[in-house]
Amino acid sequence: MSTTEPPKNMEEELDSEITSIRAEIRNLQRKRRFLVSSLLTSEPIRKRLQEYQASNPPSSRDKDVSPLLDAAEKHAETNHHRVAFSATTFPFKDPSPNSENPNLLGVRIDVCAGNGRFAKPYYVLLRRVPGEDKRLQVHRHTIPAFISVDKLERAFLPVPSAREEAQAEEPLKPWKKNAKKQDLTRFVHELRRQLATWYLRMDAVNLLRGKLGVVRRSVAAYHDDDDGVWTRDILSDNQEEIRLEANDLGIVSLSPTTLETTYIRLEWQDGRVGRFKLSHSGVVERAVVIGDHGRDKLLEAALTGGDAKVETVLDRLKQHLRGVPNA
Incomplete structure (x- = not known):
């Protein structure tokens, strides 16, 4: 049986590497499309291309560039329309x-x-x-x-x-x-x-995660020896799991309970679990934190205190750790 274990481990490692390489290729392709669209929609580049096409005879390159220019113009026009008329x-x-x-x-x-x-x-x-x-x-x-x-x-x-x-x-x-x-x-x-307001709530969760630090992986790239608390990212269009990086607040998980993103669940390294409700205006309305010794009223007050805005939740938690009362 021992002779079959190394090939299995090697196969799992290769599958994981292939998955990560494919994800990196997709990210690079998206970045390439974004850069091409940004360059072609910029006014200086468009003017130079139009001047070049007007002063030079048609070539094979024009057949490749013209569709990109047309697509970029249509994309820019659509975005302008979206901004003006939501x-x-x-x-x-x-x-x-x-x-x-x-x-x-x-x-x-x-x-x-x-x-x-x-x-x-x-x-x-x-x-x-x-x-x-x-x-x-x-x-x-x-x-x-x-x-x-x-x-x-x-x-x-x-x-x-x-x-x-x-x-x-x-x-x-x-x-x-x-x-x-x-x-x-x-x-x-x-x-x-x-x-x-739904998108604002999702953006607020992603903002808090970004401040704490996020590690992402595909659902297929699962290993039993991975450290940390991995949770399914229901806000992502891709099949991904996320884990928070080590932080001073000791928060190991921050995720919405449902796609509606009205209730946000927190989990600390010491085992405490909390949940707070997010209003349509981005205010933390209510919060509950439970640990080994029951409810943590001081931490609940820190979540809902101050200006009660979700963007400043982490700042209020840091003040709570330093013993500074929230105004």
Whole structure:
């Protein structure tokens, strides 16, 4: 049996090296695309390329550069549009042959993440209510499940029932005339606000991790002899696990409990476990820390004290370790 162990270990090491090399290649390819796009969208480079193409006869290189220039211009134009108009509407045709009302109204919502890149757009498709000319209702959407689109629809795009329609024929008091009026602008505004605050919460978690120091690895690169607390990074699009580097605060794990990123879980080296709630405005509303001797009220006060902003949580914890009270 001992003769088979070295090849297995060697095979595992080779698999781990291949996985890390592939990840590095993907990172370099992304970096290359980013640098090419940045260079081609810069005004000095574009002017020089246009002057060169105007003063020289067409060559084989122009066939390679021209598509890149066109793609860079379209990408820059799209980003400018996203910055200026974070929510846009467009007509859409329902591809289903059995649709009773194929004419739909599409809403595209763009959100910029903390790294300066735009996230994948979110879409909401609206259709007219049967028998109504002006009322709309949600047909399909790509909004995350933890954002209640149904609740927002009931609040801003209400559809009266048959009984309410019968009562509507009666004369209403002045303050009740607009009670059931739909407001598409407020619906889209509130929907984008909740998406933006969700990204701000995720950015706050990544900011805290970055201050503490993060080590990443792919899920496939697992070894029993790895030190530290490895947790699945639910905020990453890749299949990754993360571990915090050794720090003065003794925090070994910091991660959201769900993708919604409302509750953040902390774990210390001495075994204490904590959780705090993050509001839509980036404020630590409540915190609970439990150790071997019960709740740590002083540490809970440090998490929620001061300005209570999530960006300064680590600063407040450092002051707590030094014995400095949070103002």
